[in-house]
Amino acid sequence: MPGAVSLALALPAFALAQAAEPDARVNADPTFPFSREIEAFAKAEEKGPKVANATLFLGSSSIRLWDIHGSFPDVGTVNRGFGGATTRDVLHYYPRLLPRSKPRSVIVYVGENDLAAGASPQDVARDVLTLLKKLRTDYPKAHIAYLSLKPSPIRWTLWPKMAAVNMTVAARSRVMGFDYIDVSKTLLASDGLPDASLFRQDGLHMNGRGYDRWTDMVDAYLDRAQMADSRQGTSAS
Template sequence: MNWYEDEVSGLEKAHINDKTDPGIVFYGSSSIRVWGTLKNDFADRKVTNLGFGGSTLAACVWFFERIMVDYNPQALVFYAGDNDLGDGRHPEEVFIFFQQLMVQAKSRFGNLPCYFISLKPSVARWHLAEQFKYTNNLIAAEIEKSNSNWIFIDVFSRMLDQSGRPIVDNYQADGLHMTDKAYRLWTEIIEQELVKSLPLVNT
């Protein structure tokens, strides 16, 4: 995991003053890290971006305790697993990493509202679509079975066209990283779930 050290150290330095009141923490891979409009997209809420580039779900588990130390968030929104499958890991392995993440989040934050964003159907990794679907199904079923503080957020189905393939203009030229259009869609979907347990207060 040494290749993530610069990214993780950067997070620690950049957010040293955010720990006592981070609002909603967004944690995960580059889909989170490069979300440059995150604060504006959730302008009615306080959010902190703790994504680190290229991270796998395995890496997010590995660094969880270190990154989250002293944080007191209102909720945790998580995205990772995409890179694990891209690196050749099997859905069952990703599922085990998710179970470990659940245990860590419970230990660190108790019954804090936690949200898992489903793996997205990217153009570049469409050859792995069945593995992505299976992984999403495993995680969604685990969340439903556990009847816990976790919520599964489905973005996969909303990012497909009428033929059931990825909507191309949701992605940059690499077919993997998302465009502003895709992030606007994510904002809409995520906010629909957030408001159920974290309603906005009119001031």
């Protein structure tokens, strides 16, 4: 179900450095960033069997580093996350990121790297909504959910901008026919700051404990979606 984003978090007195994602790769041909990762997706798609009614996970390294298959063993999954990706990167490669079979559900996390690269919250929200609109058009029966941008220790100074993106996307969710899942609060400690114990040493990417919290929320969402489909007798096709 669409959720509300909290804007009540205060910026800490100290300023932490913003970091670019360390797993962003430089390809042999700089005019085609991420070409190797995208080519790997294509090869995996050709060699592997079609996964009917799968859940497509789409976005940046928070998706790529997630053990999707192990976290959701009871559903078919397709991971289309690539490290360092911005929303415009996902839009650029969009046709090559889609699986052969229409997914039952789509989980999206992207936009964080856009802000880290200097994009405004307005531009990021616009690009995210453009991506979600394309997915809704291509998969009219699928359950589509956007995971809110996450607070992290190393990018905490960006949190006000992330919250602005979250608020805009959440406000448009019902009108545009997608769901908004607020995964930000589950990564906060009791003092309202990012819980460092849920992140890797880089202070940016989540560790297993952090991903467990995301998995619990997304698993509950997918269970509700499956129940809704069962009652209505519908599928993604």
